[in-house]
Amino acid sequence: MTTNISRRGFLKSAAAATTVLYVGANANGAAAASGRADAMLNPFVKIDSDGNVVAIIKHFEKGQGPATGLSTLIAEELGVTMEQIGFEFAPSNPELYNNLFFGPFQGTGGSTAMANSWMQYRTAGANAREMLIKAAADAWGADASSLDIQDGMVVGSGRSAPLGEFVSAAASFAPSENPRLRDPSEWKIIGNEKTRRLDSPVKVNGRAKFAMDVQLPNQMVVMIKRTPQRGGLVVSVDDSAAKEVKGFIMAMPLPTKHGVAVYAENTWAAMQARNAVEVEWDMSGAEARSSAQIRDEVLAALDAAPVYNVNEADRASVSTAVDGAATVVEKTFYFPLLAHTPMEPLNCTVEQTAEGDIVLHDGAQMPTGPHMAYQQIFELPPEKIHIKTMLAGGSFGRRATPDADYQVEAGLAFAMTDRSRPVKLVWDREDDVRGGYYRPATGHKVRVGLDAEGNIIGWEHQVAGQSIMKGTAFEAMAVRDGIDHSTVEGLADNPYTIPNMAVGLTDIEKATSVLWWRSVGHTHTAYVMEVMMDMAARAAGRDPVEFRLAYLEGGGKDAERKAGVLKLVAEKANWGQPAAGNVQGIAVHKSFGSYVAEVVEISGNPDDGVQIEKITAAVDCGIAVNPDIVRAQTEGAIGYGIGHAMRERITLDGGAVEQFNFPDYEVLRISDIKSIETHIVASAEAPTGIGEPGTPPAAPALANAIAQLDLRIAELPMAENGVSFA
Template sequence: MTVNTSRRGFLKGATAAGAVLVVGLRPDGALAAGNTQAQINPFVKIGADGRVIAIVKHFEKGQGPTTGLSTLIAEEIGLRMDQIDYEFAPSNPELYANLAFGPFQGTGGSTAMANSFQQYRTAGAAARAVLIEAAANAWGVDAATLDIADGMVTGGGQSAPLGDFVEAATALEAPSEPVLKAPDQWRLIGNADVRRLDSAIKGDGRAMFAMDVHLPNQMVVMLARPPQTGGLVAGFDDSDAHHIKGFIRAATLPNNAAVAVYAEDTWAAIQARDALSVEWDLSNAETRDSSQIKAEILAALEGDAEYNVLKNDPAPMDAAATTVEQTFYFPLLAHAPMEPLNCTIEANDDGGITLHDGAQMPTGPHMALAQIFELPMEKIRINTMLAGGSFGRRATPTADYQVEAALAFMITDRTRPVKLVWSREDDVRGGYYRPAFGHKVKVGLSEEGEIVAWDHRIAGQSIFKGTAFEAMIVHDGVDHASVEGVADTPYNIPGMHVGLTDTKKATSTLWWRSVGHTHTAYAMEVMMDMAARAAGRDPVEFRLAYLGDSTDAKRKAAVLKLAAEKASWGAAPAGRRQGIAVHKSFGSYVAEVVEISGSAEDGVQIEKITCAVDCGIAVNPDVIKAQIEGGVGYGLGHAMRDEITLTGGVVDQSNFPDYEPLRIGDIGAIETHIVPSAEPPTGIGEPGTPPSAPALANAIASTGPRVALLPMVNDGVSFA
């Protein structure tokens, strides 16, 4: 989704919200020491030393908005990348809402660049305009004769650093329509040599992640949670915990969802929690096994099941000369970021509360804490920190772990900060997962090998129903996150019928990197491959035949052709096979060719992956390539080996030994090619994930089994 705001609307909104030239204030409202700063607009602060700070409204979990949004401001002002820093915006949806989410501040859906491109360029251009006007006034020259380059204002035979004009600029009104630089003036946008702003601090340990917060006199809290979704605390005995050095106390949370164990440090909290004896009320808890959940989903795909019809192009399957049919199953998946969930909460001197968190959706916990502590919103402060991954897990509709921390803090005397820490085992067993899904697809082909009918039935657990986001995504009873990538496919497929059946949730479901596209791309691209082979046609040529003249189809076709060309499609080295897949998600188009050696029986080795991506204007090519590589690895690793299974409602997996991430030796090489584009930027954090697994499956199927039940190791495939 691409959402832009007009320059006039941006400036008008900023002024209306009171976000005008605030001089000398830190984000917490205190006077800045040493270096006076001017907040030119909600997104730009400049110090008297000329140092520019970009106020980044999207949090950083590794995907690059700190660099991307800073690049836009640096470009428009006229800076080098070493002349700009960043800080995270405070929680204030009036100023920092995600324009794709409505009046809600948050990061997700690969929207950071898509919804901020115009907004941040406008902010930079507005800052540039007042700086130049201030310099023109000081020098008595026409502002049109001045320019800013490398942080220096030049023209009229004079030159000075922009810091010299910051104070005067604060007295000027920004133009309602600042002039943006034309693409032929860009020095930073699209520059492949621009590197991430946060790499150095992450490399040398200066970066502060949420887990790094250690406040004076803080307590560490870990929770004993029920083993099954829906369980509650009936009682507990902490007698043995009192023998643990550093143990402070244990208490049931007010919602009876867990027992909070307070200790002086994390290790003491872990030991004390393990020493608890907890009695659980499991009368309303999940008790099914994974085999039952799978059977229910597959049964919902059968012809007599009730389902919502999304697409119904009347073309009877009996008109087909040949049919190709496959049933797919996709298991529950955990997010498993490298940094498990955590946050820290403390009381402020003014009677308010501060939450230190890798806050992906700050508006949610902000509202929740205001309700829990019965405080006005302005008394709650969210201090957004760096996060070590998320893949969707840090953004729940219930603000789950932040609410846990708030409840744990609320039942203390609030004189000591509370740091909530999850272990990785807590995280893997945490109860929020990519939902399980099934697809049953039947494709009818004419005698000439043309598609004449496509029957596609989907069954699974809705993510958005029953949440605060339901009105945005659920229409006419259909959670469109369940069918995205199928119901809206750019392929021009005749006789297409699509239906959806919701099944009972086994756990708390949650968006997972690329959401519904995680399973819909697999089903669509494997079926296109099966249909191509049944028709006796090349898989690339077959796909191109169903991509017409629309802009959407042309962009998808372009990445398909580029990936095939760069991978030398059809000319793999001896002993290697190739598979291809192409998919549109989050407004971007990605095609991938996976080249493998070995066999399903003796072990498949992924030798090379060639990717082509069209994500509109490539603001930071280096970041784009990194995101494609990460998305490919994330998609492949889970499809190869991973699943979350339940026994009597209890999650069987606990950590990386039994929920194994992709290993560096699993992929030989990844090569990414970016399609030049003048279209507005679209998503990049997630679109690399959907095509990766079907491209691998299609490579395996070229001489081996057709993998339809994931993970692949459960369907006859081994990996070297």
């Protein structure tokens, strides 16, 4: 996966943006500056005559930091401070703002924001710098090579002036074929420990506008009465009781029959009216299984031969090797459905302009999806659909679905009206927990054979689970030879040099709707890999760190970097020397191009209560553009991974979700982890993901610590399988 974009490709997109986004254009088609001397010097940089610099951010901000990170790249290359740059979100335009890893698709996910934009945004800043310098050189009669931009001032040849003075003239220059990127020795902002987030002040003072904050004149609020079992269809609607609710407007079935849209003047009225609406459902095609039935299906699939061989190892010979081993370590694991539960429930607002254009206000994680859907719903060309991306209060994957589910709900609800009033769709927490998409239920069955010296001689690994990608628009891209890689990522492609490793996969029928969840398949594959490595090390009578390092020797740079974080975390956590009465567990995993190792130190015991005293993490994500964000994301990812392992699960009874809100879907509490300490590996490698990689090692590190108390957890959540927490 490359993190670069060709210079020529960048220049083509820059030229396109220049022509389109300038206010005026010359008769010959060349770009011209506007009367206000504002300039889009390329698709990612906008500067006005006052020298105000705006970074155009193609990845939405849900708390993970791209608004700051991508602005940092432009500020560094352009030569302005973080106080001199602002940001705004890019419009929906996959030709200019596509995710370079997703193809012709604009979207945020897979911890790709920094990795796919690293060279793109640096090049944008460097091009803007060179264009401004050329304009200054012409104005001053100076050699352009003697000039630079520092702290927002063009300086050199004994002169200085604000860069805003040269914006209009700079717009007449074509972007350079090869803009000079600043050498790392020149960096002032990239990697600076003191650089702070651009979005924090407005979030603290209340000026930040999240999607839920959208309040358009004369808008209606719509909430959806959903089927209690996924797949139920509306037969009839009785809104007579809802008419008694002050503020109720109307209730109509969605054209898909998947729910009833209940309209009201405000959110509270919509909630009350929705509760009052009576719906008759056709459940003939609805999900009817219980969680126990789904679990049984998964485990039964693990006992049968796999449908797909994930790697090229011969399963029969691997099985024979394990059968003949001096010691066999084996375990069967099960992982339940999980909800995403971001702090801001799903919502968006749709309106129609006087010109008949449709505008969607949304914390849009993948704008291309709803953009395409709205072309069909409203029968309009793409240029008549506009998406205004807002801040989002979390996502963890939930705001990006293959079918643009909640945006389609809002679009259909708006299309059913006369379109004279904007429609704001609001989900509540119960909708989120009961009517959403879930991390798939998955099982693993593993047998590891050790010889008399404790060396691995065979690893037989089988996975059964619900495919996220199959049956979606992403199947052609993500499924190869029948294998949905998102189910098995982190297994056959792990950096360990394990001999005779065979990985098999069987898909089972999906329960309700499944979706990527923070770190996707790595959420369960890392748990199984690291628990099994720990079990094998203990069976061999070897230290778990030393045992892992032995299987990273000779594996090239990939293994070296994984070994690097393992050694660093062991050193920083005082591995093997916990505080009196405490025990430790360790895990290490590579995901989204980054390497994270974690040590969890706990006190107490499973019967009376386990307390997490400290978690130490070591992270190698390449160049840490914003170290403060890297640490914050690692801490949040650890908390997310620990929380799901401790208490979280979604269960079904006759196809209906039993949980409804945080009282019975218990997320992490602030008292659950006393301390987290993160160490960043110094690196010259290109940046890789950081939003998700801290999640996969967290749960297995906790499990491996609890195992030192003679309880090996193979089924989650832990609170339902023998562990109480203080």
